Amino acid sequence: MTASLTRRVDELLAGAFAACGLPTETARASRASRPELADLQCNGVMPLAKAAGRNPRELAAAIATALGERAEFDEVGVAGPGFLNLRLSAGFLAECAAAQASDHAHAGIEQVDTGLVMLDFGGPNVAKPLHVGHLRTLVIGESLRRILDAQGVRTLSDTHLGDWGLQMGMLLSELRLRFPDQPPGTLPPLTEHDLQVLYPEAAAACRADPARMDAARAATAALQAGDPDAYKVWSELRRISLEAQTRDFDLLGAHFDLLLGESDVQPLIPGMIADLRERGIAVESEGALIVEVATPDEAKPMPPLLLAKSDGAALYATTDVATLLARKREHDPARIIYVVDQRQALHFEQVFRAARRAGYADGIELIHAGYGTVNGPDGKPYKTREGNAAQLSDLLGDAIERAAERLPETTPDAERETLARLVGLAAVKFADLSSFRTSGYIFDAERMVSFEGRTGPYVQYACVRIGSILAKAASQGASAGPIAVTAPAERALVLECARLPDVVASASRNLAPNEIADYVFALAQSFSRFYSECPVLAADTDAERGSRLALCALTRMVMEKALWLLGIAVPERM
RNA sequence: GCGCCCUUAGCUCAGUUGGAUAGAGCAAUAGCCUUCUAAGCUAUGGGUCGGUGGUUCGAAUCCACCAGGGCGCGCCA
Numbered sequence: 001m002t003a004s005l006t007r008r009v010d011e012l013l014a015g016a017f018a019a020c021g022l023p024t025e026t027a028r029a030s031r032a033s034r035p036e037l038a039d040l041q042c043n044g045v046m047p048l049a050k051a052a053g054r055n056p057r058e059l060a061a062a063i064a065t066a067l068g069e070r071a072e073f074d075e076v077g078v079a080g081p082g083f084l085n086l087r088l089s090a091g092f093l094a095e096c097a098a099a100q101a102s103d104h105a106h107a108g109i110e111q112v113d114t115g116l117v118m119l120d121f122g123g124p125n126v127a128k129p130l131h132v133g134h135l136r137t138l139v140i141g142e143s144l145r146r147i148l149d150a151q152g153v154r155t156l157s158d159t160h161l162g163d164w165g166l167q168m169g170m171l172l173s174e175l176r177l178r179f180p181d182q183p184p185g186t187l188p189p190l191t192e193h194d195l196q197v198l199y200p201e202a203a204a205a206c207r208a209d210p211a212r213m214d215a216a217r218a219a220t221a222a223l224q225a226g227d228p229d230a231y232k233v234w235s236e237l238r239r240i241s242l243e244a245q246t247r248d249f250d251l252l253g254a255h256f257d258l259l260l261g262e263s264d265v266q267p268l269i270p271g272m273i274a275d276l277r278e279r280g281i282a283v284e285s286e287g288a289l290i291v292e293v294a295t296p297d298e299a300k301p302m303p304p305l306l307l308a309k310s311d312g313a314a315l316y317a318t319t320d321v322a323t324l325l326a327r328k329r330e331h332d333p334a335r336i337i338y339v340v341d342q343r344q345a346l347h348f349e350q351v352f353r354a355a356r357r358a359g360y361a362d363g364i365e366l367i368h369a370g371y372g373t374v375n376g377p378d379g380k381p382y383k384t385r386e387g388n389a390a391q392l393s394d395l396l397g398d399a400i401e402r403a404a405e406r407l408p409e410t411t412p413d414a415e416r417e418t419l420a421r422l423v424g425l426a427a428v429k430f431a432d433l434s435s436f437r438t439s440g441y442i443f444d445a446e447r448m449v450s451f452e453g454r455t456g457p458y459v460q461y462a463c464v465r466i467g468s469i470l471a472k473a474a475s476q477g478a479s480a481g482p483i484a485v486t487a488p489a490e491r492a493l494v495l496e497c498a499r500l501p502d503v504v505a506s507a508s509r510n511l512a513p514n515e516i517a518d519y520v521f522a523l524a525q526s527f528s529r530f531y532s533e534c535p536v537l538a539a540d541t542d543a544e545r546g547s548r549l550a551l552c553a554l555t556r557m558v559m560e561k562a563l564w565l566l567g568i569a570v571p572e573r574m
Numbered sequence: 575g576c577g578c579c580c581u582u583a584g585c586u587c588a589g590u591u592g593g594a595u596a597g598a599g600c601a602a603u604a605g606c607c608u609u610c611u612a613a614g615c616u617a618u619g620g621g622u623c624g625g626u627g628g629u630u631c632g633a634a635u636c637c638a639c640c641a642g643g644g645c646g647c648g649c650c651a
Contacts, residue, residue, distance in 0.1 A: 026591080033594065043593055046631080056631085080594050081631060125651080166650070262651095288649055301576060306648040316651050343645055345578070350648095372579090372644095379644090406613075423613090434599095435587060438579075440644085442586065447600070451613050454587090454599040461613050469610050506590065518588065521598080532606090532615045552610095574613075 004108050005096040005498035006030075006040070009086065012072060013042055016063045022048050029086060031499065038077070038085035039495055046082040056082030088495075093485040097494045101483070101554040107561045108501045111152035115334030118327055119145050122159035122254060123340065126261075127171055127241045129196045130248045130392040132382045132443070133341070136371045139432045139567065141339035142254040143513035144369065146565045151508055156331060159249075161261030163238050164319065167199065169220025171237060172230055173212070174202035176219070185229035187236040192244055195237070200388075224266070224313070238263075248392055252425070253567045265322040269314050272322050273307065281358055282307050293353035305350040320351045325360045335365040337511065342370030342438050369511045372440030374432075382443050395443075400424035402449040403457075407574070419571050423457050424449070426568045430456030433513045433566050454521055456568055459559065462524035462531075463570045466556040469536050473549050478537065480553055481546020489530040493551060496526040497558045504565070513566060520562040527555050 003011075006029055013027040026044030033041065045063065049056035060078040067086070068076040075087040100108040121141025124130050130138075141157070148155050175198075179188040190198070206213040223230040242259065249256065273289065276282035282289050287310035294302035305317050327333060338348060348368035355361040376382045384390045403424035407416060431448045435441045451457040473479070485491050499519065507515040536552060539545035560570055 028591085030590075037594085041594090043591090046593075047591090050631090083594065162651070286648075290648065300578095301647085303648060309649040311649085313649085315649075317648095319651095342579080344651090346646060347651090408611090408613095439587085440580095444586075447586070450600080452600080453613095455613085457613060458599095461611080465611060465614085472610060502590095510590085512590095514588075515590080518598090525598090528614060529616095531610080535609070537610050573611085 004100075004110065004501040005088075005093075005495075006502050007110075008096070009040060009072070009088075012067060012070065013044070013063075013084075016066045017044070019066060020059060020062050022052065022059070031495075032085065035492070037079065039088045039491070040086040042084040042086065045084060049082065060084050090485045090491075093491065093494050093498075094483045096498055097483045097485070097551070097554055100497060100500075101550065101557065104557070106150070106152075107558050108498070109150050109504045109561070110501050114153055116154045116156060116331060117148055118331060118333040118336045119148075119155060119157045119339065120160050120336060121157065121339035122249065122256065123162060124159065124241075124245045125162035125167060125199075126238050127167075127195050127199045128162075130245055131389040132374050132392060132395055133389060134248075134392055135374055135395065135428070136432060137339050137341070138249070138252050138254045139429050140369070140371055140437060140513060142252070142567050143433060143516070143565060144337060144339065144511055145255065146567065147504060147508050147513065147516070150504060150561070150565060153508075156257045156333070157255060158258035158260050158327075159256045160323065161238075161242070161259065161263075163234075164224075164262035164266060165314075165316070166216060166220050167203070168223055168234055168237075169216040169218070170202040170206050171199055172223065172233060173215040173219040174198060174205070175233065177215075185232040187233050187240075190240075192240070195241060221313070251393075251396060251421075252429075253569070260323075262319045262323070265319060265326045266314070268322045268326060269318060272325060273318075276307070276358055279358075281354075286310075291354040291357065293350050293357065302353070303346075303350070305354045307354075317347065317351055317354075320347075321355055321358070321360065324351070324355045324364075324366075325358075328360055328362075328364065333364060335367065337367045337369050339369050339371065342372055344368070345370055367511070369437060371437045372435075374443045375440050377442060377444060379442060396425065396428060398445060399428050399449055402445075403427065403451070406449075406451060411573075415573070419574060422569055422571045423451070423460065423574060426456030426460050426563075427451060428456075429567050430459070430517060433517045436514050437512060456566075457574070459520050459524040459563060460568070460570050461574060462527050463556060463559050463563070464572070464574050465531060466527065466552050466559070467570075467572065469552055470549070470556070473537060476537070478545060478549060480550035481543060483550045483554075484543070484547045487530075487534050489526075489533040490548075490551060493526045493530045493555060496523045497554055500558050500562060503562075507565075516562055516565050520559060520566065523555070523559055523562065527559070530555075 009029040013029060014024040017024045017027040026047055028044060029040040029042050032038040045060040046056045049059055057078055060082040064076040064078050064084060067073055072089055072092040073086055074089045077085045079085055119141055121137045123137060124134060145155050145157050182188045206216050223234055273282060282291050288306055289308040290304040291307055292304045306315055307318050308314060327336060345368060352366045374382045382390060400420050404416060404420035407419060411419060427448050485494055503515055503519040507513060534548060536545060536548040539548055563570060
């Protein structure tokens with residue numbers, strides 16, 4: 001049983017608070033904002049002083065006196081209006097580091113059981129290649145999945161394919177126009193590229209020509225009515241495009257337990273609508289079927305959810321509610337997290353409210369983890385020079401190519417490709433996960449692949465250097481020994497490693513992978529400093545070398561774990 | 575019109591339950607490779623946290639108003 005450093009300190013603080021007759025909710029330590037004064041600080045005394053009718057500094061002093069006698073602390077001081085400054089003892093730090101290092105499975109990350117969590121991300125549309133708009137949902141969604149997984153939470157990821165609706169009708173009718181002689185129920189020979197341009201052209205034609213749009217609607221209706229020929233062509237289209245999309249998923253390292261789509265819940269819809277009608281939840285309005293989701297006591301306007309068009313056709317929202325129903329029936333998760341563009345916030349609010357009214361979400365916490373857009377240098381959503389949405393594979397390919405150019409001359413040819421891919425993808429992912437989910441960011445290819453400073457490759461590089469030391473140590477027969485914390489850079493590094501459990505817990509609570517990115521960069525910085533200040537193999541004594549080797553191993557374990565949470569893998573060399 | 579989000583260093587962005595002197599990277603300047611990978615390390619300069627008022631021991635953070643920007647708002651997804 002390895003309690004994290006902060007957890008152990010929190011317990012000591014809570015004991016001291018209680019001994020002074022104070023509530024213990026705020027008896028928590030955080031990283032010191034002024035490292036020259038302390039390792040950790042506690043701000044929890046000040047808010048309590050007023051309620052207790054006591055002077056905050058006196059209260060803090062009483063706690064400091066009690067704590068200062070413990071072996072875990074070298075010094076406990078009071079500063080300013082009542083900050084508690086904690087300086088940890090070298091022995092305690094060494095003990096915590098050893099405990100964390102021995103936890104090979106979790107690196108100290110606290111395991112929790114919050115019930116099954118379903119993650120909905122990716123969401124590619126059939127016959128449309130993944131584009132820049134899919135980058136964030138895949139990168140953030142996968143990171144959240146890994147963060148939960150690292151906490152021991154059971155997860156189920158589903159990409160929720162856009163494989164139904166009018167877009168399919170557009171495609172089917174477009175194919176019929178282009179290949180009038182094609183036997184019904186068969187797909188003409190199309191290359192992947194043909195398929196990719198088919199949809200944009202079909203959509204444009206439908207927008208421009210009402211007759212084309214009518215044909216698309218008719219084809220949609222036929223497919224939804226179960227026309228066997230339409231179904232055969234559709235399912236072939238779906239298979240081919242999913243193959244290409246799966247390659248992009250694999251390249252990005254996005255893992256899906258389920259590859260379900262909108263089409264999978266269509267059979268549920270008629271029954272669902274009948275049920276909602278019967279119970280008076282769905283009502284007619286202007287010819288369409290809606291669900292009122294506004295509450296009377298609420299000032300904020302909340303438009304109703306449109307459940308079916310006046311012609312009876314199902315909509316995006318219909319499918320989303322039905323998907324919720326299906327997930328409830330088949331998996332009964334405790335939570336569903338939708339990693340979808342922030343611009344769809346209102347849509348999800350409506351879907352969630354409708355599902356709750358219908359009782360389809362009982363016992364399920366529904367969360368829309370929205371994200372901001374990827375923007376070009378002009379601050380507007382990223383476009384290619386031709387004005388189209390850039391394809392995801394092009395974007396990633398570009399980063400990988402630039403990474404390849406940066407590789408040292410000495411890199412063996414056999415490794416170049418793998419290495420460039422690891423480094424290029426790390427650059428893209430780290431840049432994406434560095435800013436908070438809901439804020440958009442400017443995708444500046446030049447900056448991102450410079451690989452200097454606060455980048456994925458910087459962190460990978462730190463990790464590679466650790467590996468290099470450990471490999472050399474092994475070849476020299478030097479082995480790790482007990483950890484002793486003496487040099488300032490060693491102390492800082494141990495403290496940084498010890499933060500991992502807190503950071504993971506917080507990132508999970510806030511669904512914020514950027515907290516992990518912040519952390520892993522700080523850890524890499526901390527190691528880089530240690531690297532330049534503390535010789536390992538050339539340490540003064542065997543004991544010092546052994547301790548530093550152990551520190552290197554601990555740091556690598558923590559760093560690799562943190563990078564894994566971001567979906568970033570570490571090469572052997574770079 | 576209504577609603578939601580945003581505004582922090584020249585640029586791109588962080589900023590935990592309100593906490594001490596608001597941080598990082600890039601760019602700029604000055605150093606550091608006969609020692610474990612210089613994709614690195616060290617140091618310096620750079621700020622009216624959009625504006626005004628309020629809440630309190632304390633506000634980038636909470637509240638109100640104002641200015642500027644983005645996004646969304648029943649028969650698309």
